[in-house]
Amino acid sequence: MMITDVYVDAHAANEIETEVICSRLGLPPKIVARADEVYTALAAAEDPIRRGKRVLYLTRNKGAFLKQCPGTRHYMCCGYRILHIGSFCTMDCSYCILQSYFHPPVLQFFVNHADMFQELDQALIQPVIQRIGTGEFTDSLIWEAWTDLSSRLVRRFAGQDFGALELKTKTTAVEALKRLPHNRRTILAWSLNTDRVIRSEERGTASLAARLEAAAGCAAHGYPLAFHFDPIVIDDGCETEYERVVEQLFSIVDARHIAWISLGTLRFMPDLKPILQRRFPGSKTVYAEFVTGRDGKMRYFKPLRMRLYRALAAAIRRQAPGVCVYLCMEDDEVWQDALGFRPAERGGIKLMLDEAAVRHCGLNPEGLRAT
Amino acid sequence: MASDSDPFRESLETIPLADIDSADECFRITTRNDLDDLCASISKLGLLNPPRVLPGASGFVIVSGFRRVAACRRRGWDRLRVGVLPSDASPYHCACRAVGDNSTQRPLNAIEVGRSLRLLERCAADGKVPPDDAVALGLPSNPGVAAKLMDLCRLPAAVQHGVVEGWIPLAMALELGRMEPALAIDLAEIFRELRIGLNKQREMVSLITEIAHRETTPARRVLEEPQLAGVLHAADLDRRQKAHQLRKLLRQRRFPALQAAEHHFQTLRQKLKLGENIQLTPPQDFEGIGMTLSMVIESLEDIGRLRDKLDELANHPVLERILDGKRSLFVPACADGLDEQAAP
Numbered sequence: 001m002m003i004t005d006v007y008v009d010a011h012a013a014n015e016i017e018t019e020v021i022c023s024r025l026g027l028p029p030k031i032v033a034r035a036d037e038v039y040t041a042l043a044a045a046e047d048p049i050r051r052g053k054r055v056l057y058l059t060r061n062k063g064a065f066l067k068q069c070p071g072t073r074h075y076m077c078c079g080y081r082i083l084h085i086g087s088f089c090t091m092d093c094s095y096c097i098l099q100s101y102f103h104p105p106v107l108q109f110f111v112n113h114a115d116m117f118q119e120l121d122q123a124l125i126q127p128v129i130q131r132i133g134t135g136e137f138t139d140s141l142i143w144e145a146w147t148d149l150s151s152r153l154v155r156r157f158a159g160q161d162f163g164a165l166e167l168k169t170k171t172t173a174v175e176a177l178k179r180l181p182h183n184r185r186t187i188l189a190w191s192l193n194t195d196r197v198i199r200s201e202e203r204g205t206a207s208l209a210a211r212l213e214a215a216a217g218c219a220a221h222g223y224p225l226a227f228h229f230d231p232i233v234i235d236d237g238c239e240t241e242y243e244r245v246v247e248q249l250f251s252i253v254d255a256r257h258i259a260w261i262s263l264g265t266l267r268f269m270p271d272l273k274p275i276l277q278r279r280f281p282g283s284k285t286v287y288a289e290f291v292t293g294r295d296g297k298m299r300y301f302k303p304l305r306m307r308l309y310r311a312l313a314a315a316i317r318r319q320a321p322g323v324c325v326y327l328c329m330e331d332d333e334v335w336q337d338a339l340g341f342r343p344a345e346r347g348g349i350k351l352m353l354d355e356a357a358v359r360h361c362g363l364n365p366e367g368l369r370a371t
Numbered sequence: 372m373a374s375d376s377d378p379f380r381e382s383l384e385t386i387p388l389a390d391i392d393s394a395d396e397c398f399r400i401t402t403r404n405d406l407d408d409l410c411a412s413i414s415k416l417g418l419l420n421p422p423r424v425l426p427g428a429s430g431f432v433i434v435s436g437f438r439r440v441a442a443c444r445r446r447g448w449d450r451l452r453v454g455v456l457p458s459d460a461s462p463y464h465c466a467c468r469a470v471g472d473n474s475t476q477r478p479l480n481a482i483e484v485g486r487s488l489r490l491l492e493r494c495a496a497d498g499k500v501p502p503d504d505a506v507a508l509g510l511p512s513n514p515g516v517a518a519k520l521m522d523l524c525r526l527p528a529a530v531q532h533g534v535v536e537g538w539i540p541l542a543m544a545l546e547l548g549r550m551e552p553a554l555a556i557d558l559a560e561i562f563r564e565l566r567i568g569l570n571k572q573r574e575m576v577s578l579i580t581e582i583a584h585r586e587t588t589p590a591r592r593v594l595e596e597p598q599l600a601g602v603l604h605a606a607d608l609d610r611r612q613k614a615h616q617l618r619k620l621l622r623q624r625r626f627p628a629l630q631a632a633e634h635h636f637q638t639l640r641q642k643l644k645l646g647e648n649i650q651l652t653p654p655q656d657f658e659g660i661g662m663t664l665s666m667v668i669e670s671l672e673d674i675g676r677l678r679d680k681l682d683e684l685a686n687h688p689v690l691e692r693i694l695d696g697k698r699s700l701f702v703p704a705c706a707d708g709l710d711e712q713a714a715p
Binding site for chain 2: 284287302303
């Protein structure tokens with residue numbers, strides 16, 4: 001999706017990154033004193049959410065760049081840390097929670113990178129294993145055409161021994177990363193789905209084959225990889241289709257390059273449902289058997305989740321018994337059923353993933369002791 | 372609206388009833404068509420308030436008093452005393468008269484308010500009703516509320532009738548207005564039959580439309596399914612029973628695995644023979660992990676009896692199956708069909 005307008009926060013107008021992005025976009029920046037001016041412009045659009053994907057707002061992050069993954073009550077989180085580089089996305093997935101997470105959603109990018117790197121330096125100096133990612137509030141690599149931030153981050157992580165950077169994407173924008181001295185400290189991660197779901201629900205994203213090809217290319221350049229079957233969309237025949245995706249994955253990518261694979265079924269705050277119904281009237285995803293989870297989010301009826309997880313976990317283990325597989329935001333009962341153990345038996349999800357990061361990224365194992 | 376000096380002062384005249392064009396309902400506000408009470412009143416007291424008419428190209432157009440004119444016709448009158456507005460009265464002034472004659476005499480129902488607003492809007496010079504006029508006529512001046520009420524007038528007659536009679540709340544009427552008319556009429560008919568409240572109406576509409584979306588089938592076809600149609604037309608069921616069974620069937624269609632699990636759980640729980648003083652409750656929608664076992668005691672002897680029952684339960688294979696988790700107990704029905712779930 002093309003950017004049609006660039007708004008620049010007056011307080012961010014003198015940042016070098018602002019200059020670079022505006023120059024690459026070739027669009028005249030509109031300087032605004034307050035974010036409200038951008039929101040007002042968006043609100044006037046027929047579909048403000050779609051419009052928000054074409055309007056870029058460059059501003060400063062006035063809060064913390066590093067945040068703990070918000071997680072959710074009653075379900076187990078992996079202890080991932082978010083590097084908050086910006087928000088929203090140029091791609092248009094029907095189920096995207098960002099549509100209802102920000103009010104109104106706008107493609108926002110923080111340009112005070114000096115502050116970001118200073119905060120990152122302070123975090124990485126700690127002798128404790130950390131997994132840090134940029135793909136929580138946005139796709140990590142949609143920004144590649146306009147900024148070198150990912151490359152700078154890869155270089156920064158390459159020079160330390162306790163943190164792994166995870167860049168999570170549905171794109172194939174990895175060319176600039178291949179030439180970098182990454183020192184295996186960066187994990188390139190792809191969200192995977194069936195061809196059918198990608199075609200019907202993930203508008204503007206790369207095809208499954210293209211994602212896997214990009215991943216294989218990165219593995220060839222020595223990057224550790226990760227894959228996220230998230231969100232898994234449950235409907236008739238989906239088990240077989242997801243099992244085929246697993247086969248396709250391992251036919252292209254060597255399991256030894258994979259740091260971890262996560263599984264997570266579609267879940268969303270109730271606010272998203274009317275948005276999805278309005279913006280994607282042809283989508284059937286919200287008409288499956290959703291119940292209200294203990295965190296207030298809509299989740300597939302638990303036995304349906306369990307059955308899908310069991311099938312998918314078994315398919316992965318048939319291909320790659322040693323790969324670390326984890327569930328995103330599920331409880332002990334589902335873990336036990338799908339994977340045959342509860343995270344606490346192995347020290348918790350965080351430790352499981354930290355150990356995988358140590359193995360695949362060559363991090364200092366001393367950092368595990370401090371965890 | 373007419374000013375205090377009222378340049379459109381009407382003249383009272385007695386005219387032949389045959390000269391009044393009752394077919395022109397341009398200014399009609401009332402939703403009532405029944406005449407019995409009015410006929411009785413006219414018979415006893417005469418016509419207290421003359422209807423108001425406007426001279427037109429082919430006779431007189433009624434501005435207010437549609438029912439009065441009809442009642443007088445029924446009573447066989449051939450002449451009628453009426454207030455005749457000047458022939459050059461503007462449509463907007465006539466509209467204000469029509470609305471005012473109704474709204475100042477009695478409370479208007481939602482459809483009548485909508486009709487009034489639409490009439491005024493249609494007749495206003497710039498298509499906008501001055502808020503002061505709306506307030507003076509006892510109509511809502513809030514544009515959002517007014518727009519919703521005006522939408523009501525575009526609804527199928529069956530839905531409007533439901534609103535007037537009170538079995539379709541305003542919120543549901545507006546929801547029905549967003550549907551294809553044939554479906555809205557079908558649902559209005561069901562609501563007339565069942566007389567259920569807004570929450571249950573909403574639940575039914577949501578279940579029906581979501582099933583239809585999921586299965587890419589017209590919502591009307593869902594309603595035509597034999598099981599649902601059978602309940603709707605069952606002569607041996609009263610309204611409450613029909614409403615209960617319909618909602619149950621729809622929930623089974625919309626959430627087959629969840630409903631099957633609930634059914635299966637209940638079947639297994641019955642096998643435990645817990646008695647009146649012990650209850651075993653699953654977590655909401657089976658999402659949580661633990662089950663709740665609650666006991667009621669009235670005496671120390673009860674504790675002894677409950678302890679024996681608990682000992683029995685601790686070794687009960689059915690309880691073990693229940694506690695074994697969702698995997699073995701609640702086999703999803705989406706691929707396997709509902710019937711299989713009934714067997715323990």
